[in-house]
Amino acid sequence: MRNFKAAIIDIGSNTIRLVLYKYDVKRGMKEIENIKVVARLRNYILPNGTLSEQGILKLKNILISFQDMLHDYGINNVLATATAAIRQSTNGQEILEKMKDEIGIEIKLLSEEQEAFYGYLAVVHSIATPSAVTIDMGGGSTEITYFHNKQLIKSYSFPFGSVSLKQQFMKSNTLTIEERNRIYQFAKQQFLSLNWLVGLMLPVIGIGGSARNMAKMDQRKKKYPISGIHQYKMTKEDFNSIRLEIAGLSFEELKQLDGLSSDRADIIAPVLEVFQALMDVVQSPIFQFSRKGLREGLIFEKILNENPSAFDKYRVFEINIDFLAQEFGKSEAHNQYFVKLCEITYREFCRHGALLYSDDDLTIMMQAAKLFYLGEYIEADAASQHTFYLLSNRSIDGLGHKERVRLALLASYKNKDEFKRYVQPFLEWFTKDELKQIQGIGALLKFVYALDASKRKIVENIEIDQKEQHTIIRIYTRGNALAEKYKVNRQKKHIEKLFPGDVTLHFIEKEG
Known part of the structure; x- marks a missing residue:
């Protein structure tokens, strides 16, 4: 099951819904349409326990309307379910048979x-x-x-x-x-x-x-x-x-x-x-x-029955961040390279005191690296703005709201002024130390992004030497780094604030 579309008809006691979903092995599951009708079927249960003819007719007419919509959408993969209103009706089984015989919809009655x-x-x-x-x-x-x-x-x-x-x-x-x-x-x-x-x-x-x-x-x-x-x-x-x-x-x-x-x-x-x-x-x-x-539980079960590795309840965010990266055109192979280069740079920066190392920060940085400037998918010139808006306002399964904003701040980092503008509505959410660390990691991500300017994956390693008030960053490449040299020198000012004294960038091309 690499991709499919399916519909759920949910016959509840208060509302009846038609919800359409699509699933793609690379982009995950998404709701694409949600139609609600307030039916209040529970109000049609008579004192003798049966659902009245008026209630049955209301259900039938709604299902006929849903059938027409499904025909227009071209979706045949449909699961109709009923819960308490039908379950508690003494004529519930008759209703299910009537819907199947008269309009061709087979309804699964769910137990408690x-x-x-x-x-x-x-x-x-x-x-x-x-x-x-x-x-x-x-x-x-x-x-x-x-x-x-x-x-x-x-x-x-x-x-x-x-x-x-x-x-x-x-x-x-x-x-x-x-x-x-x-x-x-x-x-x-x-x-x-x-x-x-x-x-x-x-x-x-x-x-x-x-x-x-x-x-x-x-x-x-x-x-x-x-x-x-x-x-x-x-x-x-x-x-x-x-x-x-x-x-x-x-x-x-x-x-x-x-x-x-x-x-x-x-x-x-x-x-x-x-x-x-x-x-x-x-x-x-x-x-x-x-x-x-x-x-969603019904759809999750359907997908997992076909592909048990499609989702992992213990790695909800990790799974969904990969889906998100794919949705916005991020190459999986290139992301692996970029994340690894970010990790190398982070560890080297921390080793020399530019940032305070923590396992949590490393994890957060690597997650942000997978989504860094994903807004380029919309418009390259406004990649930072699009990235921040998309990530801060989009629900990401497995990620709380504060963590989502932090991810957006990291993945969209452009400069100090833009950072201050983005974070302004959320100042009460973060401590000063948290903001300082976010800004530092964001500057690192932007620096590494410049090291991959030509998207040729030519930077293989970086090493840092410090002598008193002077820092030398050696960047080892496996080819001509003209684009990278230009970009990274423009970004140098963002990382200079992390080190004492002057910072010199030294590119070293491997022979052969």
């Missing part, structure tokens, strides 16, 4: 265990967090998993969700204080029934639309300087602040709230009480968001 597993599978393959508790709260069920060192330890599915809680506890679209307390206590007792959840003191990772809205609202409140919510983290205090703000708003006010989808205005408040109850039971200090969930 499967639904929880696929959410876990997506999280561990897209987030670096080694151990955590996940919660995926749909309209009619809530899936909880606990994983340790990326291994699934426990999972459970509760038969309540955002829509069913609203039906059970709320008299109107606005949650009262009494209703809020009742929902919180109900959820807390449910979670306390799982002894393995109590007191884990791990991050809680939220999956799905309500968690996504929570992250967006917190970013809006903080005037967050970059886009993207996958892997976004909130402290327990920040979470509680948003929760209390939501609790004090009417339904009409919630519909106007920036960051909150209007179709979730009536269910967001009870959902946040459930999230809060889980965090209290787990004694979690962090609420984190994963944009990847059930649907």
